[in-house]
Amino acid sequence: MNETQSQEMVKTLKALANPVRLKMIASLGENPKNLYALAKELSLPYPLAYLHLDGLKKRGLVKEVREEKKVEGLPSVKYYAPADFKLVLTPSIIKKLFQTKKEAS
Amino acid sequence: MNETQSQEMVKTLKALANPVRLKMIASLGENPKNLYALAKELSLPYPLAYLHLDGLKKRGLVKEVREEKKVEGLPSVKYYAPADFKLVLTPSIIKKLFQTKKEAS
DNA sequence: CTTATATATAAGAAAATTATTATATAGATG
DNA sequence: CATCTATATAATAATTTTCTTATATATAAG
Numbered sequence: 666m667n668e669t670q671s672q673e674m675v676k677t678l679k680a681l682a683n684p685v686r687l688k689m690i691a692s693l694g695e696n697p698k699n700l701y702a703l704a705k706e707l708s709l710p711y712p713l714a715y716l717h718l719d720g721l722k723k724r725g726l727v728k729e730v731r732e733e734k735k736v737e738g739l740p741s742v743k744y745y746a747p748a749d750f751k752l753v754l755t756p757s758i759i760k761k762l763f764q765t766k767k768e769a770s
Numbered sequence: 771m772n773e774t775q776s777q778e779m780v781k782t783l784k785a786l787a788n789p790v791r792l793k794m795i796a797s798l799g800e801n802p803k804n805l806y807a808l809a810k811e812l813s814l815p816y817p818l819a820y821l822h823l824d825g826l827k828k829r830g831l832v833k834e835v836r837e838e839k840k841v842e843g844l845p846s847v848k849y850y851a852p853a854d855f856k857l858v859l860t861p862s863i864i865k866k867l868f869q870t871k872k873e874a875s
Numbered sequence: 876c877t878t879a880t881a882t883a884t885a886a887g888a889a890a891a892t893t894a895t896t897a898t899a900t901a902g903a904t905g
Numbered sequence: 906c907a908t909c910t911a912t913a914t915a916a917t918a919a920t921t922t923t924c925t926t927a928t929a930t931a932t933a934a935g
Contacts, residue, residue: 671792678787681859683893684780691868694861701911713894715913742911747861754786756799756852763796788923806881818924820883847881 671762677752680724685709685717690726690747697730697746718745726750776867782857785829790814791822795831795852802835802851823850831855 680686688707692698698706704714721727722745730746785791793812797803803811809819826832827850835851 671789675787675789675792678783679892682780682783682787684776685893687776687780687864688868690861691865694865699911710895711912712896712914716893747864750860752857752859754857755855756795759792759852760796760799763793784922790923804881815925816882817884817926821923 674754674762677724677726678754680720680726681752683717685713686721689714689717689721693727693745694747697744699742699744703745779859779867782829782831783859785825785831786857788822790818791826794819794822794826798832798850799852802849804847804849808850 685707689703692703692706700714700718701711703709703718704711707714709717718727722729726748727745728748730744790812794808797808797811805819805823806816808814808823809816812819814822823832827834831853832850833853835849
């Protein structure tokens with residue numbers, strides 16, 4: 666089987682299969698913001714928001730973006746935006762993910 | 771927000787975000803089979819396979835198909851195949867899932 | 876009549892995910 | 906100097922998901 670590919674797919678699906686993380690992507694899609702602001706907007710305690718965003722970052726679904734608005738010497742104001750991903754899943758794609766390499770289609 | 775739509779999406783993603791269930795779809799995509807055979811093929815205890823297949827059926831990702839091969843008076847040999855679904859997910863789609871109906875794009 | 880096939884489901888255990896609480900640091904505001 | 910913004914992370918608690926064990930039923934094969 667195509668271990669890595671199918672495992673990566675499961676990880677990506679798990680990262681997306683959560684209402685909080687989807688809301689985060691939706692909110693950052695409206696306009697990029699920092700984690701503190703995102704947590705407030707979604708009424709989440711900061712550490713929880715931190716954990717969820719961390720999961721999205723690790724999966725490459727959210728990226729840090731350089732916002733020009735950094736006013737003064739604000740030290741660590743990081744802005745995030747959704748990565749430009751596209752997930753497509755059909756029975757046929759799933760079948761291919763679990764096919765052994767040798768079998769020719 | 772579009773409660774139902776986003777909630778349904780999370781449910782579908784959760785149903786797919788599992789290696790066993792993806793393998794089931796992959797196997798049933800090769801050729802439809804009954805649950806007993808599927809469990810054996812994937813080396814899963816029947817009750818576990820039953821639970822996973824149940825989840826897929828409830829999400830409409832797997833359907834019961836009438837196989838003509840039912841030989842004799844075999845009473846309850848049910849064959850399953852993947853439903854013809856297509857899941858597509860992008861940041862823009864996620865954004866729309868969580869948009870309030872009023873906002874025009 | 877025992878074994879294999881075949882389905883169904885409950886109940887509990889184990890593991891993973893999600894959420895909370897606590898702690899630490901640091902600059903800016905008032 | 907206390908409060909607000911802002912980030913980071915550890916440790917634990919709560920919840921959900923996953924897995925196992927047990928039970929029940931029924932047909933077919935040997």
